[in-house]
Amino acid sequence: MAELIALLRGTQLRSTAAANRAAYDDRLRQLEERLQSLKDQAGALAAVAFDADFALVAGDGTKVPARKQDLCAQSRFFKRMMEHDDSAEARAGEVIAKTGDGVGASAAALRHLMALLYGQQLQTSTESAVLLEICELATLWEFDSILESMSTMLVASAKASAKTACEMLVAALRHTEADAHSEVWKRLREASAQGVAEAGRKLLDVSAFADLDLSAICEAMTHVKASTVRLPSLEVDTSSERWTAHQAMDGSPTDQDLSWLLGATGAKVKARLGWNGSVMLTGENTGGRAVLAKVSSWVKHPQRPTNERRASGSYRVLGSDTQGVVLGRNLPDVLSDGKFLCGGDLEVSKYQRQYELFNLWLLASKRVASPLSPVDSLLCLRGCATGCDVDGASVAELQAMLEQRGLSTSGAKTSLQLRLRDAAYAEVPEGSAAAKATKAFAKLVARHYKGSAVKVKDLDAASTILDNTISWAQLAGRTDEIIAKVMPLVRWPLVPLVQLKPPLKALMKRCPVVKELVEEAIGLQMKPGSEFSFTPKRHRLMDGSEDTVVPRHKKRKHCHGDKVQLLDASALVAAMLPSGLRTLVSASHSADKPADSVRSICQDALCALSCFRGFDHPPDYHSDDAFCEEDGIYL
Numbered sequence: 258m259a260e261l262i263a264l265l266r267g268t269q270l271r272s273t274a275a276a277n278r279a280a281y282d283d284r285l286r287q288l289e290e291r292l293q294s295l296k297d298q299a300g301a302l303a304a305v306a307f308d309a310d311f312a313l314v315a316g317d318g319t320k321v322p323a324r325k326q327d328l329c330a331q332s333r334f335f336k337r338m339m340e341h342d343d344s345a346e347a348r349a350g351e352v353i354a355k356t357g358d359g360v361g362a363s364a365a366a367l368r369h370l371m372a373l374l375y376g377q378q379l380q381t382s383t384e385s386a387v388l389l390e391i392c393e394l395a396t397l398w399e400f401d402s403i404l405e406s407m408s409t410m411l412v413a414s415a416k417a418s419a420k421t422a423c424e425m426l427v428a429a430l431r432h433t434e435a436d437a438h439s440e441v442w443k444r445l446r447e448a449s450a451q452g453v454a455e456a457g458r459k460l461l462d463v464s465a466f467a468d469l470d471l472s473a474i475c476e477a478m479t480h481v482k483a484s485t486v487r488l489p490s491l492e493v494d495t496s497s498e499r500w501t502a503h504q505a506m507d508g509s510p511t512d513q514d515l516s517w518l519l520g521a522t523g524a525k526v527k528a529r530l531g532w533n534g535s536v537m538l539t540g541e542n543t544g545g546r547a548v549l550a551k552v553s554s555w556v557k558h559p560q561r562p563t564n565e566r567r568a569s570g571s572y573r574v575l576g577s578d579t580q581g582v583v584l585g586r587n588l589p590d591v592l593s594d595g596k597f598l599c600g601g602d603l604e605v606s607k608y609q610r611q612y613e614l615f616n617l618w619l620l621a622s623k624r625v626a627s628p629l630s631p632v633d634s635l636l637c638l639r640g641c642a643t644g645c646d647v648d649g650a651s652v653a654e655l656q657a658m659l660e661q662r663g664l665s666t667s668g669a670k671t672s673l674q675l676r677l678r679d680a681a682y683a684e685v686p687e688g689s690a691a692a693k694a695t696k697a698f699a700k701l702v703a704r705h706y707k708g709s710a711v712k713v714k715d716l717d718a719a720s721t722i723l724d725n726t727i728s729w730a731q732l733a734g735r736t737d738e739i740i741a742k743v744m745p746l747v748r749w750p751l752v753p754l755v756q757l758k759p760p761l762k763a764l765m766k767r768c769p770v771v772k773e774l775v776e777e778a779i780g781l782q783m784k785p786g787s788e789f790s791f792t793p794k795r796h797r798l799m800d801g802s803e804d805t806v807v808p809r810h811k812k813r814k815h816c817h818g819d820k821v822q823l824l825d826a827s828a829l830v831a832a833m834l835p836s837g838l839r840t841l842v843s844a845s846h847s848a849d850k851p852a853d854s855v856r857s858i859c860q861d862a863l864c865a866l867s868c869f870r871g872f873d874h875p876p877d878y879h880s881d882d883a884f885c886e887e888d889g890i891y892l
Contacts, residue, residue: 312351316361334399356393366390385421415452422452423465453477457517467621474618475690483607486513488526490600505529518613534585542575549609552578554601559593608701635698642691643681672734679739687800741770745796749778750810750821782824
C-alpha cells in the first residue's frame with residue numbers, strides 16, 4: 258500500500274493535468290486513511306492475540322480472545338458488566354455467547370463479530386446463517402454500529418435467498434415481540450416477510466419454510482402482492498378466412514403458471530371479429546383451475562406500438578373473460594397491411610396469492626396432503642390462530658372451553674361447536690397479521706362462493722355472506738351477541754323490505770339490533786333522495802369497537818346496480834291491506850280511476866289501519882282478511 262502511494266505521488270500526479278489534481282489528492286487522502294486504519298486494526302488484533310484479558314465462548318466450547326477495554330468502548334452491555342467486578346462473567350473473564358433463541362453461538366460468528374469490532378469487512382460469501390447470528394449477538398451485546406451495518410447486508414440477502422428470508426423472519430418476529438421499538442429488527446422483519454411472500458413455489462424446496470410457525474406465515478401473507486402473467490402477443494390478419502368468419506384465433510400459450518399452488522399453465526389470448534367490425538379479445542385460463550384474476554387486453558399497430566387501444570376487466574374467478582377492445586370505426590387506426598397485434602395480461606389477485614402461500618405452507622409442513630378449498634382454508638386458518646380444534650374436540654371438551662368463556666354449555670354437539678367457533682374466532686386480535694389474513698380469505702371466499710353447496714353452516718361471523726345472513730343467524734348455537742355484531746354489516750336499505758318474511762320477523766323479535774336496523778332501512782326507503790344526507794347509526798362490531806361507520810346505504814365495490822329500494826304508500830298498502838280492501842283498491846285502479854285518487858285511497862287506508870295499533874281489539878275482520886303475519890309489514 259505504501260509503495261502504491263509513493264508511485265502515485267512520484268509519477269501520476271506529475272503527468273496529470275492541473276484540473277485533475279484535486280481528484281487525485283482526494284483519492285490519495287482516502288488511501289492514506291485506509292492505510293492508517295489497516296495499521297490500527299493490525300495493532301488492535303495483535304493486542305488481542307498477545308494481550309487478551311477476556312474470552313467469548315462459543316456453543317462448542319471454542320474461546321475467542323477479546324480485550325475488556327475494546328468491548329466496553331463499543332458496547333453498553335459489556336460496560337455495565339465490567340463495572341461490577343463481582344459479576345460471574347467479570348470474575349471468570351469470559352462470557353458464554355448465546356443467540357436470541359438460547360442456542361450457543363458458533364465460533365465462526367464470534368470470530369466475524371470480533372473482526373467487525375476492529376473495523377474489518379466481511380466477505381460477501383459469508384453464510385446468511387452466520388450473518389444472522391452476528392446480528393443477534395450484536396443485539397444482545399448492544400453493538401449498535403455493528404447491528405446497523407449487518408442489517409443492510411441481511412436485507413439484501415433476504416431478497417436474494419428464500420432460505421435466508423425464512424430464517425430471518427423467525428428471528429425478526431422474536432426480537433420485535435420482545436422489543437417493539439427496535440427499528441433495525443422491524444426493518445429486518447419487513448424485508449424477510451417480503452422475501453418469503455415473493456418466493457412463490459420455490460418455497461417448497463426450502464426446509465426452513467416448513468418450520469415457520471403461524472405468526473410467521475401470517476406476517477408473510479400481509480406482504481403478498483398481486484402478480485402479473487403476460488400473455489404472448491398474437492398477430493391477426495383481418496383478411497383471413499377465420500377472421501371474416503367470426504372464428505376465434507388463438508395466441509400462443511404462456512409457460513408461466515397462473516397459480517403457485519395449482520399450476521395452470523397455458524393461458525392465452527384469443528381474438529375474434531365482433532359485432533359491427535369490433536375486435537373482441539378473450540383472456541383464457543386453459544388450465545381449468547379456479548384462479549381469481551383480471552384480464553387487461555390491448556391491440557396495437559404493428560409498426561407504431563404507441564398507437565394502441567386497451568381494455569381492462571375486473572377480478573373474477575377465471576375461466577375466461579372477453580372484452581371489446583376496439584370499435585369497428587377505430588380499427589383502421591391500428592392496422593398495417595390489414596394486420597394488427599394483440600395481447601394481454603392476467604393479474605392474479607393478492608387474495609389468491611395469499612391463499613396459495615398459506616396452502617404451500619400447509620403442504621410443506623405436511624399438515625395436509627392436498628390443497629384446501631378457500632372455505633376450508635379460512636376455517637383452518639381461524640382454527641390455527643385460536644388454538645381451538647373445534648371439530649376434533651369431544652362434547653366434554655367443548656363444554657369446558659365454552660364454560661371458560663362464560664357461554665352456555667347446553668345443546669347438541671353441533672350447537673356447541675358453532676357457539677365455540679363464533680366465540681373463539683372473535684378472539685383473534687384486531688389488526689394482527691392473523692386477523693388481516695382471515696379478512697383476505699373471507700374476501701376470496703366471497704368471490705368463489707355462489708350460494709351453492711359450500712359449508713355456509715360452518716362459516717364464522719366475520720366471513721358471513723349477505724345472501725345467507727338469515728339462515729346463518731338461525732343455526733342452533735348462534736348467540737344473539739354474535740348476531741348483533743354481524744347484522745350491522747348488512748346493507749339493509751338496498752334490500753326490498755316491503756314484505757318481511759317470517760324468518761326475518763322472528764329474528765327481529767329475538768335481536769333488538771336487527772329490529773333497529775330494519776326500521777332504519779325502511780325509514781330511509783320511504784324518503785327518496787335522503788340517502789345523500791343519511792348517516793348510519795354505529796353499532797358494536799366484531800372487533801369490539803363502535804368507531805366504524807358502516808355505509809349500509811351504499812352499494813359494495815364489486816356489486817352493480819344496487820341502490821336504496823324506494824318504498825311508497827302504494828307499495829306499503831299493497832303489502833298490508835286485507836285481501837278484501839286490496840281487491841277494492843285494485844278494482845278502483847282498473848276502473849280507470851285517476852292515479853292520484855287511488856293513491857289517496859291507499860294513504861287514507863294506511864292512516865286508518867295504522868291507528869288500529871292503539872286498540873286492544875281491532876275491528877273483527879274475516880280471519881283470512883286480517884293483518885296476518887304473512888301479509889303484514891313491520892310498523
